[in-house]
Amino acid sequence: MSSQSEPTVANADTAPTSITISLSGGGYRAAVFAAGSLLAVADSSLRPFVTSVSSVSGGSITSAVTVGGFAEPTIEMPDPMGQRVRLLAGLVQSRAIATESLLRLAKLIPLAPAAVLLLFLAFPDWRSTESVNVFTTSLLALLFTGMILFVFGGQMLTAFPRSWYAVQRAVESLVSHVRGTLESRAGTTLAEISEDESTRRIFCTTDLSEGSHVYFTPGRVLGPNVTGRDPSVFLADIVAASACFPGFRPLTFRRSELGLSGVDPVGPARVHHVGRRFLVGFAGFIGICAIASALTMRIVGPLSGNEDWADKIPILAGTLLGGAILAGACAWSLRSQDNLALVDGGVCDNLGTAFALLAKDNRYPALANIAGTDQKGLILVVDASQPFTSLKPGWRGLGELVPLRVQGAQRSVLKLLGNANSAARKHVIQFLLSPGSPTTGAVVSIQQVPSQDDGQDYSDLTERTTRVKTTLDALANEVVRDLLLQSYRLTQSVLVTHGVTLTVKRSEEQLNLLAEPNAGEIAMIYEQAKGPYARKDNKATRNGTVATILLGFVITFCLMAWAILR
Incomplete structure (x- = not known):
């Protein structure tokens, strides 16, 4: 890490002693934007004090791949978070997750x-x-x-x-790689990721039967007014449920395997067959x-x-x-038994746990303690979701000839419902985290322009990133570089404003190196992976x-x- 710039020291007297992070959904755009923010936190004095990372949809992919990134650097692993961000950047530049290709084909x-x-x-x-x-x-x-x-x-x-199985395999393979268990045939369970770092990971999904959020974390499952303990599930399944295209092939779970039936789960995690x-x-x-x-x-x-x-x-x-x-x-x-059908958490709210925590949703009484917001600290909401947009008239190509196409029909209806809900919740979150409010925190949004403290004008960069689609389609290298740079700089500005010391401040060139395509390494990891979903x-x-x-x-x-x- 010697090639990186000198630390930026803030006012230690006003610095928070802990931080909780909430990552939004928004496909690969949100995944890369979230990675830049997590990297900025890992490059600060708050790295050992990240209480929790909660996530939904694209943010959940990032959260899973970066498990262990806040661990103490070692000689063998001098930059834990940087290594994981580089793997994620390689994933989003590949077509390993072929959901968008399938949708384009189905539309015809x-x-x-x-x-x-x-x-x-x-x-x-x-x-x-x-x-x-x-x-x-x-x-x-x-x-x-x-x-x-x-x-x-x-x-x-x-x-x-x-x-x-694209999402499951991607998460399973990359997580196994960073955990050193790539040759294992067992797969990584939700409970096992708590061994890698003290940070608690919380994944947000939506239960179709209840129309409300279900939160998964190692050792706990939180539904509306119900709690399960020690769920026997694979991490890859939870991430796939959190990032599942709304209404399209939901993942179904038995209440018994989630500990919601009143009896603790027994037996190993099961593979969700097709x-x-x-x-x-x-x-x-x-x-x-x-x-x-x-x-x-x-x-x-x-x-x-x-x-x-x-x-x-x-x-x-x-x-x-x-x-x-x-x-x-x-x-x-x-x-029958599979009475919990889980899809993308963004169906209810594309900002994950942020609203439930800040609004103190009493349907999830244990959530604040699990996330760490019951203690005084900094709350960081990372938002790369799609803002509310009205329907625009005009010709949009061949797809408009198919009124019930898979990509259009489901997305349009769910987007309309989700936008009205998320727009209101975003305003509440911004109000509760505004200066002068009792809650200490900030929103890092893709709509924001980083400050010009390094003499560079980022307005053009922000304009480019906001035009990136919130899908799981492969991103170009230039897009990945822009998203990483924007979120990294924005998050560092927020941390400095709240008195946090920056132990490392990476240059644009160093961030670009993390974003370099590494298709060969991703292909090698896929080839060597022996997990159940591989x-x-x-x-x-x-x-x-x-x-x-x-x-x-x-x-x-x-x-x-x-x-x-x-």
């Missing part, structure tokens, strides 16, 4: 029925019962439905497995394929003519029965590839059969 699938319709309009003779017999018509319908499934479904068969989440997440895709098939039959198949309705009753009955079975399977997947992810990817190859053979067979029988 509803266009398949339109493609079939245009195809048959372009070749009207194919609709003629005189020129095409029933058998050939059925083969034709199967052919084009199969082609749609091959083009879109084949991609989905590989995209789904790559995205299903089966039940598959039924929920894939149901929409199956429905879209059914629409494509029905449209094809309506044009050239059994539903195209003016036959008697009696002939259509079996088809309608079969459709209704299939829909009922599908709906029943989805309902069954969320019933194995599940590898298996799911292999199965997806095999399924795609088999689907290709089926389509090829249908093409050959049609060519021979026509």
Whole structure:
């Protein structure tokens, strides 16, 4: 650390003796912005006195990867937080978490029925019962439905497995790497991270059944007016639940494994398999394929003519029965013992525990003591979430043609509900942490411009960072550098204002080194990881590839059969 600048000494008489940190959600933008703030705190005299780090969504990914970053530097590890920030920077510049790629692909699938319709309009003779017999018509319908499934479904068969365990594998692999357990097949549990440092990590999720927050920390689970002890869960699962795309493949937990059933959990943490989440997440895709098939039959198949309705009753009955079975399977997947369906904590509040702590939410009476806000200290809220924005009219591209696209429909509704809630809560937090209020603290927001104490104008940098999307899509190196620099400088300014001594003040060049792409190291960590989700992810990817190859053979067979029988 000798290459770093001299310490900045503040007024020790007014310095706080502890600090609690709350990290917002906001995808990779929030993850990198949070990393810069944690690095600034680690480079200050408050490093050994960080009572807790609470987080939601993208901030939870950072919190998990930086576990152990506030530990005492050693000869073997002279810069614990810096090493973890560098790994996180490498992760967000990769496509290891393929959620956004999946959403972009899924958005195109509803266009398949339109493609079939245009195809048959372009070749009207194919609709003629005189020129095409029933058998050939059925083969034709199967052919084009199969082609749609091959083009879109084949991609989905590989995209789904790559995205299903992506968050779990990323967290599991990087945490295992910094903990020195990369070769272990056991995985890291929530309880084990308390061994790495004295800082308590709190992860915020949302329970769909209650519509309220559930907080996880080593040894405790806090729901509204209920507390569980010693949850037997993997850290990767809790982070995945906290950063789960709202309403899209929720993680379900049994109350018994969380200690919420009145009995302490027994047995090891379980791996959350894909089966039940598959039924929920894939149901929409199956429905879209059914629409494509029905449209094809309506044009050239059994539903195209003016036959008697009696002939259509079996088809309608079969459709209704299939829909009922599908709906029943989805309902069954969320019933019975798995009665805690957890998704992104940002559905309720994208600032994690900050509002509950400052507003003294009496539904979570133990939260203040766990976070450390019941003692006098500095409260730091790191906010990189998306501010409230009204809908803007105008053309936005091909996606606007699909009114029920996965990316638009769910995000728009949940964003509208979440924005109204989070906007009000942000104002309350800013008021409670404003100068002159009884609570000592500050908000470090991505909307703020760092001071020019080093002679550099940061207004352009702030303008660039606020335009970064709050998704889990890979970020460019320049974006990562901007986010790290902005949050690091802002947090250091806040610390100095409150009398904290800066033991290290990193230069822009040193921060840029932490942000340098390290795809090779991330790939090596992924390859060496032996944890349960690394194995599940590898298996799911292999199965997806095999399924795609088999689907290709089926389509090829249908093409050959049609060519021979026509």
